[in-house]
Amino acid sequence: MKFTNEQMERYSRNIILNEVGVKGQIKLLESKVLIVGTGGLGAPAALYLAAAGVGTIGLVDADAVDLSNLQRQIIHSTTKVGKPKVASGREAINDLNPDVNVVTYQEWVSSANITDIIKDEDYDFIIDGTDNFPAKFLINDACVLLHKPFSHAGIIKFFGQTMTYVPGQGPCYRCVFLNPPPPNTVPTCKEAGVLGVMGGIIGTVQATEAVKYLLGIGELLTGRLLVFDALEMEFRTVTLASRKNCVVCGENPTLKDLIDYEQRACEL
Amino acid sequence: MIVKVNGNEVVLEKAISLKELLVVQQVRTPEYVTVQLNNEFISAGSFEDTLIKDGDEIEFLYFMGGGQAL
Numbered sequence: 001m002k003f004t005n006e007q008m009e010r011y012s013r014n015i016i017l018n019e020v021g022v023k024g025q026i027k028l029l030e031s032k033v034l035i036v037g038t039g040g041l042g043a044p045a046a047l048y049l050a051a052a053g054v055g056t057i058g059l060v061d062a063d064a065v066d067l068s069n070l071q072r073q074i075i076h077s078t079t080k081v082g083k084p085k086v087a088s089g090r091e092a093i094n095d096l097n098p099d100v101n102v103v104t105y106q107e108w109v110s111s112a113n114i115t116d117i118i119k120d121e122d123y124d125f126i127i128d129g130t131d132n133f134p135a136k137f138l139i140n141d142a143c144v145l146l147h148k149p150f151s152h153a154g155i156i157k158f159f160g161q162t163m164t165y166v167p168g169q170g171p172c173y174r175c176v177f178l179n180p181p182p183p184n185t186v187p188t189c190k191e192a193g194v195l196g197v198m199g200g201i202i203g204t205v206q207a208t209e210a211v212k213y214l215l216g217i218g219e220l221l222t223g224r225l226l227v228f229d230a231l232e233m234e235f236r237t238v239t240l241a242s243r244k245n246c247v248v249c250g251e252n253p254t255l256k257d258l259i260d261y262e263q264r265a266c267e268l
Numbered sequence: 269m270i271v272k273v274n275g276n277e278v279v280l281e282k283a284i285s286l287k288e289l290l291v292v293q294q295v296r297t298p299e300y301v302t303v304q305l306n307n308e309f310i311s312a313g314s315f316e317d318t319l320i321k322d323g324d325e326i327e328f329l330y331f332m333g334g335g336q337a338l
């Protein structure tokens with residue numbers, strides 16, 4: 001692959017980094033990242049990955065842009081209200097960087113489609129930008145079963161947390177949280193609220209993890225949970241225990257089929 | 269005795285169980301909290317039988333995303 005002059009200029013701040021260089025930039029341009037949910041977390045992740053020159057970005061979201069999304073979902077804009085989020089996301093990404101091939105999936109993830117979506121472009125890395133526990137467990141299980149690395153994250157109010165799963169390199173999301181909490185035991189973010197920047201902070205951590213994984217540099221959040229408290233302005237990384245008997249990633253896994261847990265929709 | 273809960277030092281007058289610590293720390297829905305004691309997961313069924321010792325490091329990990337941090 002050969003860079004055009006325009007690409008040399010566009011990615012110059014990446015290329016000048018020893019850890020990236022021309023080789024790393026080519027790697028990014030040849031990489032494929034799937035972002036599930038183009039909301040509070042997925043929006044900033046998508047924009048930064050697009051800006052960095054990740055060559056293929058998949059966007060999954062069945063929803064349309066709503067005015068109440070714009071407080072935090074910065075990939076969308078006022079003129080896009082009512083439009084499918086994946087279409088709005090594609091336009092924003094290609095305005096920012098026409099190099100990026102955006103693949104859109106205007107659907108909710110379920111056990112019926114997630115495997116096909118991940119396999120569609122044989123994505124290298126998956127970002128969980130969803131807003132509900134059934135989807136989070138589904139993404140975890142699908143990635144573990146397909147041996148795909150992914151970044152998990154959640155935000156609420158003034159708090160956020162994120163961890164990275166890489167096959168064979170530490171616990172999965174289910175190791176830590178076992179099962180989704182029953183529906184209606186937890187108020188939705190619509191009820192609880194979330195500070196708009198929480199998605200920006202945690203979503204860009206997810207994008208950073210994706211770029212690091214793709215380039216093979218640094219220490220990922222594998223086996224660690226990064227917990228952020230915006231009120232205290234404190235980041236902590238908690239070393240996670242291992243769970244050898246995890247039903248999906250443990251020594252004798254029993255979970256072979258994906259599960260559709262009862263869903264309670266919530267907008268991040 | 270002194271223990272660490274989510275990185276913060278907590279002074280306890282006497283030895284208490286993990287279940288009691290959840291109450292002392294005002295964890296609202298202990299049934300949905302993941303507990304690590306000295307970097308090992310403790311199942312919810314063992315909260316009552318697990319005694320906290322001096323110097324223990326406890327992490328309460330909360331569900332987050334799509335709902336409130338429990």
Ligand SMILES: [Zn+2]
Pocket residue numbers: 171172173174175176243246247248249250
């Ligand atoms: Zn696991």
